[in-house]
Amino acid sequence: MTKMRAVTSLAALTLMAGLFAGCSSDNNNASSEAATNAGGTGANTEATAAPDGDAAKDIKGDITVITQRTDIVDTVFKDYAAKFNEKYPDVKVNFEALSNYEDQIKIRMSTSDYGDVLLLPTSVPIKDLPEFFEPLGAMSDLEQQYTGLEERTVDGIAYGIPITVNFSGVIYNKQVFKDAGITEVLRTFDQFSAALKSIKDKTDAVPLYTNYAAGWTLTQWESDLATVAGDRDYVNITQVASDDNFVQGQPHYDLYKVLYDAAKNGLIEEDPTTTDWESSKADLANGKIGTMMLGSWAIGQIKGVATNPDDVGFMPFPTNADKILVPLSDDYNLGVSIHSKNKEAARAWVDWFINESGYPTTEGGGMSPVKGAELPEILKQFAGTDVTFDTLAPAKAGEEGWVDAIDKEAEIGLWQPDFKKVIIEAAIGNRKESYDDIMKDLNDKWKAARAKVTAAQ
Numbered sequence: 001m002t003k004m005r006a007v008t009s010l011a012a013l014t015l016m017a018g019l020f021a022g023c024s025s026d027n028n029n030a031s032s033e034a035a036t037n038a039g040g041t042g043a044n045t046e047a048t049a050a051p052d053g054d055a056a057k058d059i060k061g062d063i064t065v066i067t068q069r070t071d072i073v074d075t076v077f078k079d080y081a082a083k084f085n086e087k088y089p090d091v092k093v094n095f096e097a098l099s100n101y102e103d104q105i106k107i108r109m110s111t112s113d114y115g116d117v118l119l120l121p122t123s124v125p126i127k128d129l130p131e132f133f134e135p136l137g138a139m140s141d142l143e144q145q146y147t148g149l150e151e152r153t154v155d156g157i158a159y160g161i162p163i164t165v166n167f168s169g170v171i172y173n174k175q176v177f178k179d180a181g182i183t184e185v186l187r188t189f190d191q192f193s194a195a196l197k198s199i200k201d202k203t204d205a206v207p208l209y210t211n212y213a214a215g216w217t218l219t220q221w222e223s224d225l226a227t228v229a230g231d232r233d234y235v236n237i238t239q240v241a242s243d244d245n246f247v248q249g250q251p252h253y254d255l256y257k258v259l260y261d262a263a264k265n266g267l268i269e270e271d272p273t274t275t276d277w278e279s280s281k282a283d284l285a286n287g288k289i290g291t292m293m294l295g296s297w298a299i300g301q302i303k304g305v306a307t308n309p310d311d312v313g314f315m316p317f318p319t320n321a322d323k324i325l326v327p328l329s330d331d332y333n334l335g336v337s338i339h340s341k342n343k344e345a346a347r348a349w350v351d352w353f354i355n356e357s358g359y360p361t362t363e364g365g366g367m368s369p370v371k372g373a374e375l376p377e378i379l380k381q382f383a384g385t386d387v388t389f390d391t392l393a394p395a396k397a398g399e400e401g402w403v404d405a406i407d408k409e410a411e412i413g414l415w416q417p418d419f420k421k422v423i424i425e426a427a428i429g430n431r432k433e434s435y436d437d438i439m440k441d442l443n444d445k446w447k448a449a450r451a452k453v454t455a456a457q
Helices: 053-058 076-087 101-108 126-131 174-179 189-202 216-229 234-241 251-264 277-285 296-303 343-355 377-382 402-410 418-427 435-455
Strands: 061-067 091-097 117-119 165-173 206-208 289-295 312-315 324-330 333-336 387-391
Touching: 061 343, 076 091, 076 343, 091 343, 101 117, 117 343, 165 174, 165 216, 165 277, 165 296, 174 189, 174 289, 174 312, 189 206, 189 251, 189 289, 216 234, 216 251, 216 289, 216 324, 216 418, 234 251, 234 402, 251 418, 251 435, 277 289, 277 296, 289 296, 296 312, 312 377, 333 343, 377 387, 402 435, 418 435
Parallel strands: 061 091, 061 117, 206 289, 324 387
Antiparallel strands: 117 333, 165 289, 165 312, 165 324
C-alpha cells in the first residue's frame, strides 16, 4: 500500500491550458528528526545528468532501487526494468521494497548502504540532504522541466524530483451513482448528503465508507480543508491568524460535519470497528461501496482490482464556497545516493522513471511532475470547468510551521485519526458528546495553543 503524505512547496503547474496554475504550499507534517551517524561526504554542486542518444549505450553497472511499493515491486517494477533496459541495455536494475519505508530507510541511512536510487525520506531535514544525496542540478535549470522541486532543494540545488503530483477529494463508483440516479458531479454539502441517501435507498452499496478501523485513512479528510474553504490561503495563512478555527461556519467545522452527518444518518458502514482497508478497495471498485475520501494515490490501486476500471471516478470534496479548489501536493521525491558507485546509471533511472515509465499517472495515481504533460484521464472531465487545481499558498514570512506548531501544542492531531474517530463514535451513539461539543473542545485547544505559539515568536 502507498499513502499520500502532506508536503510543502509546489511550483506552478502548466499541465493543460484551461486549468489554473499553482504556486507553492507549506503544509509539511514531516518529522524534523535527522538521520544520524551517516557517512555522507558533504555537498557536491556538480550534478550527474543522464545521457541522451548513443551516449546511453555507454552507461553500465548494477544499481539498486529502493521503493515503498511492496504491492508492485515484483510485477510492474520488473516490467519497468525491462523497458529501461531497451534504452540502457548494460544497466542491471535490482529492487528492494520496504513495507515501513520511513522507519526502515532511516536505519539504513545510518550507514552508507542505502541503495543507489531511493525516495527522499521526510525524516531527513532539508538542510541535511547534501550529506546523503547526489545533486541533480540547479533549481533554476530543472524548474523549467519539472514542478515541485522546491520541496527538496538546498541553496539552489535540487536533490529530488517528485514521483507524482497528488490531488485530493472523493473517489466514487460511477455505476453505483448511476444506479442511485445521480447524474451530475456533486458540488454542495446538501447535494452530497442527498446523493448518499439515494445510494442507501436505491442500491445495496455502502454510501460512504470511513475505513475507521485502519485509522490512517481518516487523516485523508484533512487534505480537503482547502476545498471546503475555497481558498488556497486558508490552510497556512488564514487559520493561523484566527482563534475560531473549529466554530460553525468555518472550514474545519463544515469539513467534519460531512463525516458526522453521514455517520449519524446511517450512511456509513454498519460496523465501523470492523472495516478493512485492503478489501475496501475492491469493494469500491466493484460497486459495494459508493464513496471514500482519499487522495489520487489510491486511484491506481482501486482501479487495479476493478472488474471495470472505468467505473472508478473522482470528484472534488463538496463545498459551499464560491470557488471549487482541488488542492495539489507532491508525493515522495526520487533521488540518487551520494554513496552510489554507479551514479550515471542511477541518474538515468531517475530521469527515465519520471519521464518515460508512466508511473506518475498510472501507479502513482496523480499528475506527472513534468511540465506540459497531459492530464490523467480521470481529470479530463474538469478541463474548461470552474474546478481549479492549485497548490496551497505558503505561510507568511516568519510564520512557517505555525500550523504544525499550534497543532502539536494543542494535541489536536490534524493529521492523526483520533478526533475523527471520536466524531464517528459520537455520531453512531457510542459517545455522549454532540458534534458541537467536540468542535468546542477542539477550538478551545486551538485558541490556547495559538496564544502560546504566537507569544513565543
